Amino acid sequence: MDTPPAVRARGITKYFGEVVALDGVDLDVAPGQLHGLVGPNGAGKTTLLGLLLGLAVADKGNLEILGTPVGRALAVPDGVAGFVDGPGLYPSMTARQNLSALAALRGDGAQQIDEYLEQVGLTDVADDRVRGFSLGMRQRLGLAAALLTKPRLLILDEPSNGLDPAGKKHVYGVLTKLAADGTAVILSSHRMDDVEALCSEVTILATGRVAFTGPISKLASEDSELDYRVLTSNPVVARRVARETAGVRLQETDNPQDDAELLIISAPVPALDEFVKALVRQDVAVRELAPVVSPLEAAFLTLTEQAALTEQQETD
The missing domain is CATH 3.30.70.250 (Malonyl-CoA ACP transacylase, ACP-binding)
Known part of the structure; x- marks a missing residue:
């Protein structure tokens, strides 16, 4: 039996009042794929991530996650983990206590807390309170929390924010291993170097629409200067x-x-x-x-500028 896609979205549209946040978005993400999601501010990235995490529901279109149709909020199947706008953590608790609390809620994973802390490079600060953590350390702890759920689909919003080179190495290693083991990872980032280093495919959003989706290699046309x-x-x-x-x-x-x-x-x-x-x-x-500018960044600038011009012409 064929494994269902981690994400299959068709015609996803989301309104906030009169604002169209997403306009007919299609998205396919296969198991084991590291998929980048990029776009300028206001393009609809956070809205799309929220739909994939079950924090909201689309007004139009069809969404399947891990083979399960999703038609209402908080209805995503087990195996989906991640965070939007930074992980939710208890600042007065230590890193280890944060993970222990999550494991207790789930009834599973307590025996692997030390392993996950080591994977994200937080062993030395495992018993420090989170309120003293830097942004990068919080991001890594959020990733460790996601690992506790043994995700088949991992959604990450700007996971490299605040990371030093050592922290980035830990995060890259974790995500690469997850993908190799069959977990689909959707990575939203403003950092093109992160997307190019990790992702095989990318979706570029502009004004709520898909400006491009597919292999990153297709963006670097031999005819483009x-x-x-x-x-x-x-x-x-x-x-x-x-x-x-x-x-x-x-x-x-x-x-x-x-x-x-x-x-x-x-x-x-x-x-x-x-x-x-x-x-x-x-x-x-x-x-x-x-x-001087990477092929992905060059394509990003061109496609988003074209999308903005098209939207302006449609509204004139």
């Missing part, structure tokens, strides 16, 4: 090669002299490949080559 930072062993030759390579445009920087070490070029992928080949033929080493 991106800006790249280029650092080479011979900037003079590299600058000349850039001027001579078809499809490559050399951008002016704050230090536009021919011997300036850093070059900024604009090029589609095929022209970029030819530029690199030409540098190699000229015996010029490429020490750094990276997009």
Whole structure:
């Protein structure tokens, strides 16, 4: 028997008075998938996450979670966990006491509290009161609380807020392992680097509508032109090669002299490949080559600007 999708949404629409928060949203998330949810402020991300957690119900459309139709609030099936706008914690209790209270409510999981605290990197502060925790520590404790429920669908809203590099490493590790074990994870974030590092697919919301959904790799079209930072062993030759390579445009920087070490070029992928080949033929080493703006961020900006323009034209 085929495993049902973790999320299947069709035509989801949600109103708040006269405001259309979600407008015909479709969403598919498979088990074991890390799915990014991005969009500008007011795009409808928090509303959608609330529907998936059962905190509200759609006014129109059909929503299935873990194979179960959901038509009313607080009716999501067992196996769904997560948080919106930060985890709900008891500040006067310690991290361990917070998890113990949750385990007692569920009647399960108490024996794994230390394991989950270790997974999120909070073992050393397990007996400290949460009121003294930083934002990043609270986010990690919220993740540990979600793990207690052994979720099959995990919903996270800005889980990397306030995380230092060590904290981010713990969170990345936990989420990657969950997905490998078959848990679907929906990750809403304003940080494109988090989404690109973790997620195989992404949904971009703009003005309550889906501007794009699918594999992140599809956003980086070979025909689209991106800006790249280029650092080479011979900037003079590299600058000349850039001027001579078809499809490559050399951008002016704050230090536009021919011997300036850093070059900024604009090029589609095929022209970029030819530029690199030409540098190699000229015996010029490429020490750094990276997009100024990631393909996901570039697509995000383009799609959301287009959506905003379309909405404005529809209302005029």
